[in-house]
Amino acid sequence: xxxxxxxxxLAAIVGAHHVHAADRLADRDTGFHPENFDAxxxxxxxxxxxxxxxxxxxxxxxxxxxxxxxxxxxxxxxxSQTGNVILGLRRMDALLELDPLAGTVVVEAGAILxxxxxxxxxxxxxxxIDLGARGTATIGGMIATNxxxxxxxxxxxxxxxxxxxxxxxxxxxxxxxxxxxxxxNEGYDxxxxxxxxxxxxxxxxxxxxxLTPATAPTTTLLIAVDSAASALTITRACASAPAIDxxxxxxxxxxxxxxxxxxxxxxxxxxxxxxxAYLLIELSATDPDAALDTLFTDPAVEAVTLNAVIAKNEKExxxxxxxxxxxxxxxxxxxxxxxxxxxxxxxxxxGTITAIDSRLNALDPTLGIWVMGHLGDGNLHYTIGxxxxxxxxxxxxxxxxxxxxxxxPEKLRLMRAIKAAFDPDGIMNPGKVL
Amino acid sequence: xxxxxxxxxLAAIVGAHHVHAADRLADRDTGFHPENFDAxxxxxxxxxxxxxxxxxxxxxxxxxxxxxxxxxxxxxxxxSQTGNVILGLRRMDALLELDPLAGTVVVEAGAILxxxxxxxxxxxxxxxIDLGARGTATIGGMIATNxxxxxxxxxxxxxxxxxxxxxxxxxxxxxxxxxxxxxxNEGYDxxxxxxxxxxxxxxxxxxxxxLTPATAPTTTLLIAVDSAASALTITRACASAPAIDxxxxxxxxxxxxxxxxxxxxxxxxxxxxxxxAYLLIELSATDPDAALDTLFTDPAVEAVTLNAVIAKNEKExxxxxxxxxxxxxxxxxxxxxxxxxxxxxxxxxxGTITAIDSRLNALDPTLGIWVMGHLGDGNLHYTIGxxxxxxxxxxxxxxxxxxxxxxxPEKLRLMRAIKAAFDPDGIMNPGKVL
Numbered sequence: 001x002x003x004x005x006x007x008x009x010l011a012a013i014v015g016a017h018h019v020h021a022a023d024r025l026a027d028r029d030t031g032f033h034p035e036n037f038d039a040x041x042x043x044x045x046x047x048x049x050x051x052x053x054x055x056x057x058x059x060x061x062x063x064x065x066x067x068x069x070x071x072x073x074x075x076x077x078x079x080s081q082t083g084n085v086i087l088g089l090r091r092m093d094a095l096l097e098l099d100p101l102a103g104t105v106v107v108e109a110g111a112i113l114x115x116x117x118x119x120x121x122x123x124x125x126x127x128x129i130d131l132g133a134r135g136t137a138t139i140g141g142m143i144a145t146n147x148x149x150x151x152x153x154x155x156x157x158x159x160x161x162x163x164x165x166x167x168x169x170x171x172x173x174x175x176x177x178x179x180x181x182x183x184x185n186e187g188y189d190x191x192x193x194x195x196x197x198x199x200x201x202x203x204x205x206x207x208x209x210x211l212t213p214a215t216a217p218t219t220t221l222l223i224a225v226d227s228a229a230s231a232l233t234i235t236r237a238c239a240s241a242p243a244i245d246x247x248x249x250x251x252x253x254x255x256x257x258x259x260x261x262x263x264x265x266x267x268x269x270x271x272x273x274x275x276x277a278y279l280l281i282e283l284s285a286t287d288p289d290a291a292l293d294t295l296f297t298d299p300a301v302e303a304v305t306l307n308a309v310i311a312k313n314e315k316e317x318x319x320x321x322x323x324x325x326x327x328x329x330x331x332x333x334x335x336x337x338x339x340x341x342x343x344x345x346x347x348x349x350x351g352t353i354t355a356i357d358s359r360l361n362a363l364d365p366t367l368g369i370w371v372m373g374h375l376g377d378g379n380l381h382y383t384i385g386x387x388x389x390x391x392x393x394x395x396x397x398x399x400x401x402x403x404x405x406x407x408x409p410e411k412l413r414l415m416r417a418i419k420a421a422f423d424p425d426g427i428m429n430p431g432k433v434l
Numbered sequence: 435x436x437x438x439x440x441x442x443x444l445a446a447i448v449g450a451h452h453v454h455a456a457d458r459l460a461d462r463d464t465g466f467h468p469e470n471f472d473a474x475x476x477x478x479x480x481x482x483x484x485x486x487x488x489x490x491x492x493x494x495x496x497x498x499x500x501x502x503x504x505x506x507x508x509x510x511x512x513x514s515q516t517g518n519v520i521l522g523l524r525r526m527d528a529l530l531e532l533d534p535l536a537g538t539v540v541v542e543a544g545a546i547l548x549x550x551x552x553x554x555x556x557x558x559x560x561x562x563i564d565l566g567a568r569g570t571a572t573i574g575g576m577i578a579t580n581x582x583x584x585x586x587x588x589x590x591x592x593x594x595x596x597x598x599x600x601x602x603x604x605x606x607x608x609x610x611x612x613x614x615x616x617x618x619n620e621g622y623d624x625x626x627x628x629x630x631x632x633x634x635x636x637x638x639x640x641x642x643x644x645l646t647p648a649t650a651p652t653t654t655l656l657i658a659v660d661s662a663a664s665a666l667t668i669t670r671a672c673a674s675a676p677a678i679d680x681x682x683x684x685x686x687x688x689x690x691x692x693x694x695x696x697x698x699x700x701x702x703x704x705x706x707x708x709x710x711a712y713l714l715i716e717l718s719a720t721d722p723d724a725a726l727d728t729l730f731t732d733p734a735v736e737a738v739t740l741n742a743v744i745a746k747n748e749k750e751x752x753x754x755x756x757x758x759x760x761x762x763x764x765x766x767x768x769x770x771x772x773x774x775x776x777x778x779x780x781x782x783x784x785g786t787i788t789a790i791d792s793r794l795n796a797l798d799p800t801l802g803i804w805v806m807g808h809l810g811d812g813n814l815h816y817t818i819g820x821x822x823x824x825x826x827x828x829x830x831x832x833x834x835x836x837x838x839x840x841x842x843p844e845k846l847r848l849m850r851a852i853k854a855a856f857d858p859d860g861i862m863n864p865g866k867v868l
Contacts, residue, residue, distance in 0.1 A: 101666060102780040102812075124674065146623075148616075157616065159623070160594060175844040181777035182582075182591065182811040186841065187849045187867050188635075189580075189593070192626030201622075213674040232535060240558065240647040242679065243720045286677045343615035346536040377616045378536075407620065410609040415621045417855035422848065433621050 001061050003041060006085070010043045013053045018044040018091070025086075031071025031078065039066060039080035044088045048166060048174060048205040051087065055203065056172025058085055064430045067199040069110065069141025072133035074339045077145060077198040077432055084430075087203060089140050095119050096206070103211040104163060104180050109140025109204050116209070126214035128155035132325045140204050146196035148343075150248055153376020155212060159195040166206035167194055170423040180208050193418065199429040201422045217247050217282040219292065220311040222320050224275030228349035230304035231279040231375055237301045238283060243291045248282035250324050252372040253353070256382075259370055263329045269319050273307035279375065280324055330370050330383050337370075337385030338395055344378045353380075360384060363397060435495050437475060444477045444519070447487045452478040452525070459520075465505025465512065473500060473514035480525045482600060482608060482639040489637065490606025492519055498864045501633040503544065503575025506567035508773045511579060511632040511866055518864075521637060523574050529553050530640070537645040538597060538614050543574025543638050550643070560648035562589035566759045574638050580630035582777075584682055587810020589646060593629040600640035601628055604857040614642050627852065633863040635856045651681050651716040653726065654745040656754050658709030662783035664738035665713040665809055671735045672717060677725045682716035684758050686806040687787070690816075693804055697763045703753050707741035713809065714758055764804050764817050771804075771819025772829055778812045787814075794818060797831060 003021075010019045022040035030036045045051045058065050066080040068088040080086055089110035097106040100123040107116055114134040117127050131137055131149040141147075143165070148157040155161065164179035177190055194204055225231045231251050238246040252260075257278050261267045270278070285291035292310070295301055311317035331337060344352045353371060360367045366386040373380030384398050412434075419426070419434055437455075444453045456474035464470045479485045492499050500514040502522040514520055523544035531540040534557040541550055548568040551561050565571055565583040575581075577599070582591040589595065598613035611624055628638055659665045665685050672680040686694075691712050695701045704712070719725035726744070729735055745751035765771060778786045787805060794801045800820040807814030818832050846868075853860075853868055 099779070099781055101663075101670075102782075104779065152616065156590065156594060159626070160590060169844060169848065173844045173847075175848065176842045177845055180779040181813075182586065187630075187845070188852055189626050189630055190845060190848055192593070192623050196621075196623055213670075215676070229535075236535075236647075242649070242718055245676065284676055345533070345538065345614040347533055348536075379615075408610045410603060410607045411611055411621070411624060413607075414603065414609065414624055414856065418622055418852065421851035421855040 001063070006061075006063070007041065009057055010054060010085070013057065014043055014045045014050050018046070020044070029071075032074050033071070033076045033079050035076070035079035035081070036068070036071055037080065037086065038082065039084035039086045040082060041084075042068070042086035042088055044091050046091045048092075048168065051092075051168045051203055051205050052172050052174055054085070054087060055168050055170065058427060059170060059172055059425065062425050062427055064427050065203075066429050067140070067144070067203050069138035069144065070112065070133065070136040072131075072137045073141065073145055074341060075145075077429070089138065089203075089205075092205065093138070098123065098211075099180075100125060102180065104208055105211055106178065106206065106208050107139050108206055109138060109143070111139045113137045113139065113142065120211050121214055124214055125211040127161065127209060128212040129158060129161055132327065139207055139209070143195050143204050143207060144197065144199050148374065148377065148379045150250060150374055152379065153249060153374060154246070159192055161209050162191055162195060162207060163210050164208035165191045165194055165204050167202045167204045169202040170425070170428050174205075175202070178206060178208050182210060198432045200419060200433045202428060215245055215247060215284045218284050218288045219282070220317045220320060221279075221281040221283075221308055222269070222272075222311075223279040223281060223308040224273035224277075224306040225279050225304055226276050226306060228277065228353070228375065231277060232346055232349075233304050234279060234281070234295075234301050235375055237295060237298050238281060241291065241294060243285055243287065243294065245284040246281070247284055248280065249375045250280040250372065251375040252278045252280070252324060253370075254278075255368065256327075256330070256370040256372045257323055259333055260326055260329050261323050263332055264322060264326055266319050266323055269323060272309045275306050280320060324372065327372065327381065334368065334370070334383070334385045334387050336387065336389045337383040338390070338398060339381065339383045340399075341379070341381055344380060346375075346378045349378060349380070356382075360398070367398070435497070440495075440497070440519070441475065443491055444488060447491070448477055448479045448484050452480070454478070463505075466508050467505070467510045467513050469510070469513035469515070470502070470505055471514065471520065472516065473518035473520045474516060475518075476502070476520035476522055478522045478525050482526075482602065485521065485526075485602045485637055485639050486606050486608050488519070488521060489602050489604065492861060493604060493606055493859065496859050496861055498861050499637070500863050501574070501578070501637050503572035503578065504546065504567065504570040506565075506571045507575065507579055508775060509579075511863070523572065523637075523639075526639065527572070532557065533614075534559060536614065538642055539645055540612065540640065540642050541573050542640055543572060543577070545573045547571045547573065547576065554645050555648055558648055559645040561595065561643060562646040563592060563595055566761065573641055573643070577629050577638050577641060578631065578633050582808065582811065582813045584684060584808055586813065587683065587808060588680070591811075593626055595643050596625055596629060596641060597644050598642035599625045599628055599638050601636045601638045603636040604859070604862050608639075609636070612640060612642050616644065632866045634853060634867045636862060649679055649681060649718045652718050652722045653716070654751045654754060655713075655715040655717075655742055656703070656706075656745075657713040657715060657742040658707035658711075658740040659713050659738055660710050660740060662711065662780075662787070662809065665711060666780055666783075667738050668713060668715070668729075668735050669809055671729060671732050672715060675725065675728060677719055677721065677728065679718040680715070681718055682714065683809045684714040684806065685809040686712045686714070686758060687804075688712075689802065690761075690764070690804040690806045691757055693767055694760055694763050695757050697766055698756060698760055700753050700757055703757060706743045709740050714754060758806065761806065761815065761817075768802065768804070768817070768819045768821050770821065770823045771817040772824070772832060773815065773817045774833075775813070775815055778814060780809075780812045783809075783812060783814070790816075794832070801832070
């Protein structure tokens with residue numbers, strides 16, 4: 001179909017003002033991937049009904065659809081190309097219902113994480129998931145990518161927060177599975193298929209999320225350690241201390257922490273100890289002083305603590321967190337670097353980093369690596385680079401050096417069978433996941 | 435194929451001693467469903483390879499397979515009929531690896547819940563899920579049914595404990611997805627499809643489970659309340675008190691509690707208050723007395739507490755738990771009753787029970803209802819009966835009166851598409867789920 005005809009038909013569904021051609025998209029911030037707007041045609045529906053009509057129209061003409069949320073993803077799930085239609089959910093950002101007694105919230109998929117969190121906070125509740133991109137990331141995007149973040153170690157990743165979904169399937173039908181109960185065994189759990197599927201099985205339009213009691217931190221610590229194993233020892237001591245509610249446990253390796261701190265003028269925060277790694281612990285305790293006394297007199301903790309500082313006020317707390325959160329500032333020092341997001345069994349974190357280090361060194365000794373991540377669940381973020389642009393072949397080699405991708409043939413066969421069953425014409429976010 | 439030929443071919447895979455014909459099955463306890471052994475032919479493999487060979491053999495001849503775990507399920511997922519082959523996993527009960535640092539355990543699907551829990555306890559860890567049937571229920575069965583239980587409100591149901599699986603798919607292939615990390619976004623999350631699928635998509639043979647720090651309760655309370663809403667108020671106060679780690683929150687309505695207590699000679703436990711409902715709370719606190727003082731001087735809690743008793747010793751604690759756990763004793767007083775397992779949004783528990791009560795009363799005023807369940811996640815168990823055998827039509831009518839089954843047509847279509855993609859010949863546990 002001609003682009004003009006398609007635009008007109010899309011405009012008939014959502015209104016001309018909400019169909020954006022290449023000229024209007026050219027000015028937009030592409031978010032974290034340069035190809036996000038390459039489709040050159042975007043449609044912004046206001047209701048699930050409009051999403052269904054857009055999908056049905058595209059399905060009839062076999063036009064591929066790429067769904068857009070907040071565009072904060074690092075792995076290119078929102079990248080598009082000429083001939084695709086971008087379906088953006090930014091107009092569908094309503095918080096539809098918050099039930100404080102049941103501890104649930106129903107939102108549209110375009111709702112922003114921070115907005116939902118603030119609404120929950122008003123009732124002493126929290127959505128129980130947090131990301132650096134909280135001001136931009138959408139609930140729908142977090143479902144599509146099964147987002148993890150800093151609270152995943154205690155509350156699970158996005159799929160653990162998800163009670164129900166409404167989704168538009170690739171034929172333009174609406175799947176209503178807006179369950180509000182945690183355990184619902186009425187057959188196959190479809191929401192868990194949509195979660196993490198990067199929009200390749202359909203478009204999530206609404207979600208029911210489980211809320212958790214909000215717990216304010218009483219204490220923020222930065223602890224210098226020699227390894228992830230040492231940091232884990234401290235984390236486990238906190239987690240099993242009855243007087244301590246462990247809220248955050250983040251780890252930053254020296255190269256990452258010193259680079260970011262220098263870039264944002266906070267090197268003094270790390271002056272207390274030059275260490276191989278820094279553990280950021282946040283906890284809640286009714287008697288914080290007593291809790292810390294117990295913790296640091298535990299011989300196991302004492303043995304692995306090189307040094308530690310406690311944030312004395314909100315300013316010091318904010319400084320510690322800025323070093324952890326302003327990760328993309330690494331790009332300033334090391335242009336053209338590549339970001340990775342991996343999960344490693346906790347007992348193998350140190351070994352994995354050593355192995356990546358030596359493989360990279362063998363590939364090119366000028367390549368550096370900057371690593372930080374969520375210690376509670378072994379979800380690490382790192383960037384690799386030497387300041388020079390890398391060829392696509394080189395990027396692939398770096399990726400291979402960093403990851404040994406394990407894919408089981410039967411797993412791949414079943415994933416393909418699911419994709420074919422849901423989306424036989426392959427119009428939903430083609431080329432992603434499979 | 436003749437049964438004798440089939441038996442011989444199965445014996446060639448697992449050994450003649452591990453193929454049981456109708457005569458050997460006749461003596462077996464059928465577990466919680468009378469039709470569990472109706473197939474009259476059962477095979478007990480020792481390895482995943484043997485499971486795969488059995489499935490491949492059955493697939494070639496399109497012989498339906500019903501997988502058996504501990505046979506503690508109430509909804510007939512293990513029921514079989516003539517012409518089926520029962521594949522029992524009781525020989526595959528090994529605990530393969532427990533990593534205390536990573537907090538993970540790898541087990542064979544036939545491993546018993548209590549065995550795994552004891553092994554975890556030796557390292558100060560817990561599997562984080564608990565059921566009355568802990569001495570018999572298998573990990574595989576708990577995955578197939580997405581078991582919930584008494585800790586689901588804090589640790590999630592079985593799917594939340596599951597990091598990875600190995601499964602034999604309906605064509606006899608082995609799916610290896612034994613991931614050991616909580617967040618693993620390598621495509622569609624197949625383990626969540628197998629979880630709750632009642633063995634209709636394949637046979638889970640191994641699982642990786644996440645462990646959680648074991649927390650011993652310091653205090654067990656039985657609190658008399660007038661409704662689930664009142665019980666929830668107390669539960670929420672406990673959950674949000676920083677000094678209290680809420681471990682259990684179970685509810686029993688009067689009819690259930692008094693019937694079971696009378697039957698097991700523990701009526702004195704309830705003498706402290708004749709109340710519409712009883713809330714069983716178990717918690718951990720470093721200073722239990724101070725924690726309870728804070729709790730019961732909270733005006734919101736005071737307002738809804740009719741009366742309360744604290745277990746003074748292990749004997750009293752055990753007596754309270756026996757009333758909650760010996761639920762099947764209701765069958766003694768009310769023969770032929772039917773058990774149900776539903777999940778209700780927390781804010782609608784009282785309304786749901788009132789509605790079921792009045793629908794049952796309209797159907798037959800002699801029908802009684804005995805209700806208890808997990809208040810933390812609204813998962814209720816109840817039995818309905820009047821001591822007389824009910825015809826199948828009557829059972830269906832009771833079921834309708836008790837549940838308004840909501841199924842979305844698009845959900846059903848997608849579930850059928852998944853079943854067809856995984857099991858085109860429909861040999862895995864036919865007639866279940868769909």
